[in-house]
Amino acid sequence: xxxxxTVQRRGPGExxxxxxxxxxxxxxxxxxxxxxxxxxxxxxxxxxxxARTKEVYAVRDGNELAATFTIGPDAPEPYPPSNWAxxxxxxxxxxxxxxxxxxxxxxxxxxxxxxxxxxxRERGFHAVRFDALTRNAPLLAFYDHLxxxxxxxxxxxxxxxxxxxIVLYEKVL
Numbered sequence: 820x821x822x823x824x825t826v827q828r829r830g831p832g833e834x835x836x837x838x839x840x841x842x843x844x845x846x847x848x849x850x851x852x853x854x855x856x857x858x859x860x861x862x863x864x865x866x867x868x869x870a871r872t873k874e875v876y877a878v879r880d881g882n883e884l885a886a887t888f889t890i891g892p893d894a895p896e897p898y899p900p901s902n903w904a905x906x907x908x909x910x911x912x913x914x915x916x917x918x919x920x921x922x923x924x925x926x927x928x929x930x931x932x933x934x935x936x937x938x939x940r941e942r943g944f945h946a947v948r949f950d951a952l953t954r955n956a957p958l959l960a961f962y963d964h965l966x967x968x969x970x971x972x973x974x975x976x977x978x979x980x981x982x983x984x985i986v987l988y989e990k991v992l
Contacts, residue, residue, distance in 0.1 A: 823880050823881050824878055824879065824880055824885065824927070824930055825878070825879050826876050826877070826878050826879075826934050827876065827877050827879070828874055828875065828876055829870055829875045829876065829877050830870050830871075831867040831868070831870040831871050832867075833870070833877075834863075834866055834867055834869075834870050834875055835863070836877070836884055837866070837875065837877055837884070837887040837917075838860070838863050838866050840884060840886070840887055840917055840919060841857060841860045841861075841866075841887065841915060841917045842857075842859070842860055843919070843920060844857060844917040844918070844919075844920060845857030845858040845859070845860050846858065847920035848955070852954075852955065852957070854952060854954060854955055856952050856977070856981070856983055859979070861915070861977070861978050861979075862978060862979065865978050866915070869889050869891075869915070872891065872893075873889050873890060873891030873893075874889065874890050874891060874938070875887065875888075875889045875915075876888050876889070876890075876934075878927070878930075878931060878934070880922065880927070883919075884919070885918065885919050885922050885927055886916070886917060886918040886919060886922070886927055886928075886931050887915065887916070887917050888913060888914075888915060888916040888917070888931055888934075888935060889913070889914050889915040889916075890911050890912065890913050890914075890935060890938060890939070891911070891912055892909070892910070892911060892912070892942075892944070893912065894912050894948070895912055895914050898948070898950075898973070898987060899971070899973075902970040902971040902987050902989075903946070903948065903970055903989055904946070904968065904970070904989060904991050905946075905991070908944075908945040908946040908991060909943065909944045909945050909946070910939075910944055910945070910946040910947065910948045910989070911935070911938070911939040911942065911944045911946070911947055911948070912947075912948050912949060913935050913947055913948070913949040914949060914950075916928070916931060916932075916935075916949075918931065928961060929965065932965055935947055936990070936992055939992060940992055944992075945991060945992055946989055946990065946991045946992060947967075947989065947990050947992065948970075948987070948988065948989045949987075949988050950973070950975070950985040950986060950987050950988065951985060951986050951988060952983055952984070952985060952986075953972065953983075953984040953985060953986055954984070959986060962988050965990075966990060967988040967989065967990045968988065968989050968990065969986055969987070969988060970987040970988065970989050971986075971987045972984065972985065972986055972987070973985050973987060
């Protein structure tokens with residue numbers, strides 16, 4: 820763990836800066852990779868609701884906002900249970916992992932995933948599950964490298980009605 824990184828849970832009235840970070844990541848993915856799935860991102864009202872119904876975290880590098888992620892025990896999409904290694908495992912579902920474009924490539928994404936796994940274990944869950952956009956090859960390679968297992972492909976709709984091909988991921992802890 821990098822001693823400079825800290826993680827803090829945020830409430831519904833404390834997510835505007837996290838939302839701005841997600842917007843910046845969406846712009847960055849659009850410019851670098853031609854990906855527009857976070858352009859625009861989830862509406863701010865939905866993101867605030869996540870802070871009420873899930874756990875939304877801010878990651879700081881010293882005094883600087885560096886990343887955010889959201890976890891919760893409920894799947895954000897109707898994932899087919901048959902895709903998981905053992906659908907009976909109690910799982911935490913990750914979404915909205917975003918690392919500041921200026922800090923990417925420095926190990927912060929790995930640190931965030933380590934935190935997600937730590938929080939998962941602390942809550943008595945046995946697996947981390949999430950999805951990633953099929954067209955985001957660098958992100959898929961990142962999750963593969965961290966030991967997450969590809970569990971299948973799906974077509975889903977986001978909160979504003981856009982459709983995307985995704986890869987489902989899981990790691991049993």
